[in-house]
Amino acid sequence: MVYIIFIAIVSPILALLFILKGDSRIIFAFTIIGMMIALVSHEFNSVLNNLLSNISTFQFTTYITPVCEEILKTIPIIFFAIVISDKAQIILPISMSVGIGFAVLENSYMIAVNVSSINIIWAIIRGFATGLMHGVTAEVTGSGMIFINKKRKLFYTGIFGLLSLAIMYHSIYNMLIQSKYQYVAYLLPIITYLFIIVFIYREKINNLILRKS
Template sequence: MIYIENTYICLVAPLLLVCLILRKRTGRSLLFIIFGMTSCLLSAYVSTLFAGLTQTDMAEATYQISPAVEEIMKFLPMLFYLLVFNADRKSAASGMMLIAAGFATFENVCYLTANGSEDLVSLLIRGFGTGAMHIVCGMVVAIGLYLLWEHPWLRAVGTFAVICFAITGHAMFNVIVGRPGLSLWIGSALPITILIIFYLVLFPLTDT
């Protein structure tokens, strides 16, 4: 039996301590990562609850419930940050990607704890594939926030649209990697490829 709460405490405790002595910007970045880990922990509870209420087995929940729960839970800390602190679009977009990275990190650690560390190939596929998927979904939401949040009449509809897009992409990834063999390799390589394309396209634009 895996006690993910204990894993969460071990990971978050040193990050919280170092936040106390770091500068504001760096400490805020670490807090976003902690928020991502917290979202992952809460997503596990919420997904299990909905799976029990709907009498859905874990395989079907991976495709039907988890993508929606996880993407919404990743967005909630950022929504709080935007509404309460009136954050600017740039810091919100960066924070969303850090939340996604924290989420993926905690999920990978839980996977490692549950399945062991003997199979290096599986861990590489899991670490890079799933990690890239969460970051790509977070980046989609971040780009949506950056482009739409300054227009009040687009905030609600646009935010709902980009979250639905992220949920759909997440669910498609889970379906593809749910099968062994070539499908698993293709599904894991796809978000990594998208992430590389994002890097090549967006970073030159931000430097100009």
């Protein structure tokens, strides 16, 4: 099933890749790579689930899945930073693309599996929450790649810390979504995303407030 969904989504984007140029092409290419990572992660998780059959679903999704998925999502970003470019202007958008691509395939699979029990509210909440969660965690690890060539010492030690942050964030989300505090889990990535947006545009916001006052 997941392979059919993957082919159906990727084919039109692949056709688009040949028309696009520059950064847009790279961003779309990495969205596809994000989906491929989701596919690999799906297989990887299935194998691990069979191997660790004595642990519960709760334990598996809070301990194993976040570690596996976050490490896999980091691989294409590291590759890009080493081989192509480590500039922040391109590393940060492609990191987000990998995360969003991952979330697109994961959500599509979830829709296909639970098609009879979901509605538009589910789609909106799941779309924003899971999409942003994967995007934010990939962005966090991607921010460390800026130093991969410039400050190697900082990169080697820092990347472990950034991966820890991403894994914990992912794990908290997975843990809360299975508890009675589901709504907190849905709000968590949305609030984090808004925090990042406000942070990025803080100077423009400050100027706007000053102009109004």
